[in-house]
């Protein structure tokens with residue numbers, strides 16, 4: 135039994151079997167297989183060899199056509215090597231002798247080969263080292279690509295273990311087949327974790343060296359509530375986790391009863407609970423869980439599951455589906471928040487990777503430099519606004535110039551639609567995310583120019599504290615409990631209130647039990663969280679009084695360190711509402 139500690143990024147616990155998704159990276163870990171699987175591994179290798187040869191062949195033909203026979207000769211060496219049994223035979227032999235996976239045998243034999251070339255002294259041989267590398271990557275890419283397609287055809291549920299997963303990889307996992315995942319990289323609010331939330335499966339990030347030690351078929355306990363991963367657990371551990379899963383199921387049923395009760399405090403103040411969604415089908419789940427509407431629809435996820443820019447019509451269909459599912463509740467559509475860890479989806483091939491993507495051409499900046507694309511989205515949103523209450527929201531606003539520019543494009547889109555005679559809501563609410571320190575500091579100015587604020591604490595925390603939200607190495611520094619973050623939150627709420635606009639929090643912080651009383655105490659009356667978190671939040675709201683929350687917030691305001699804040703909040707919330715922790719406080723597995 136091996137126990138690993140990571141960062142919990144999506145709640146829930148599963149016990150299952152590992153499926154390792156490798157990457158073509160510097161070092162391929164040594165992974166063994168059982169004797170009966172060796173033959174299948176050899177077959178995988180032969181298949182990868184064959185398709186690499188076919189790929190080289192078509193590249194050679196192409197280069198010969200475009201650049202002539204001389205240039206095409208560079209492929210001759212590669213092809214010669216692929217056909218050379220003195221390369222392939224030792225790889226097959228190693229798989230069968232050591233009972234290892236094909237990827238590992240390939241990496242080891244190629245390493246030995248490039249060492250031999252490098253030692254030959256003769257410069258014509260040592261320059262071949264790069265070619266050897268190139269060929270190795272080509273074969274490994276085939277093997278790893280084949281893993282991904284095998285994942286699509288899984289016949290049993292699996293827990294995916296990987297060094298790293300992009301949000302789009304996670305979003306394309308086959309539904310119902312992948313029941314959880316764990317990665318070596320990633321932080322508390324990275325978008326890959328947010329995808330796990332949307333899929334309703336547990337996930338743990340930042341688990342050092344897990345992918346090196348896990349093997350396909352290993353038994354695994356994935357504990358997304360505590361951020362723990364156990365490989366090959368002993369029977370007692372499995373039994374106690376099974377009891378825990380059962381207790382959680384019963385706890386979930388008790389929350390179901392709250393579905394139709396209003397979200398009001400004991401002294402009768404309404405706290406609106408909205409949902410964060412990534413896909414329109416989640417709007418229904420939000421309603422089923424008792425949401426008052428959708429406070430954040432992350433439309434960029436449309437790109438991540440598509441191989442082209444979604445057309446206006448495709449977007450309209452998706453937005454319309456969400457509006458209909460909400461049956462009159464408001465839908466807050468955020469314009470594309472592409473870039474940074476979410477990537478650029480189908481646009482990625484046209485762009486150079488950035489040095490500092492979180493400070494780069496992301497989000498509203500990307501949209502404002504691709505106006506036709508931006509306008510297509512705004513048209514689709516406006517058209518959907520004819521079907522039910524829709525609000526439009528701009529992400530990562532950092533200056534009034536940016537906000538005014540975005541609003542101007544929106545007005546343009548309105549004029550075009552009006553000319554075409556298309557129906558839309560002329561009084562559509564326009565809001566912005568407050569997630570950059572500049573926007574937070576200028577909240578009073580911005581409050582005069584929009585009809586609502588939604589505070590994106592996921593980004594706000596990373597920009598205020600200078601801590602990358604996706605980097606597991608600094609995850610211990612990433613916390614919304616930092617007094618600097620709390621001071622800004624208070625200011626934003628105050629500025630919004632003075633101007634009489636709606637202010638909400640839609641970062642992950644809003645769904646974490648320890649922060650709810652504090653957020654109410656500093657004046658928030660609206661929160662937006664993952665659909666699954668709504669019943670638990672409602673339970674908390676219905677247990678507390680405004681006065682009590684305000685007292686708690688005043689006390690928190692007197693602390694000068696995030697540790698004090700967090701320790702105090704945990705202690706208070708556990709005492710006042712122990713059940714807020716899903717019964718987790720009752721008995722640890």
Ligand code: PEP
Nearest residue numbers: 569590591592593640641
């Ligand atoms: C945020 O930054 O808090 C937020 C809600 O947006 P995202 O997580 O998509 O960046």
Ligand code: MG
Nearest residue numbers: 569590592593
């Ligand atoms: Mg954000």
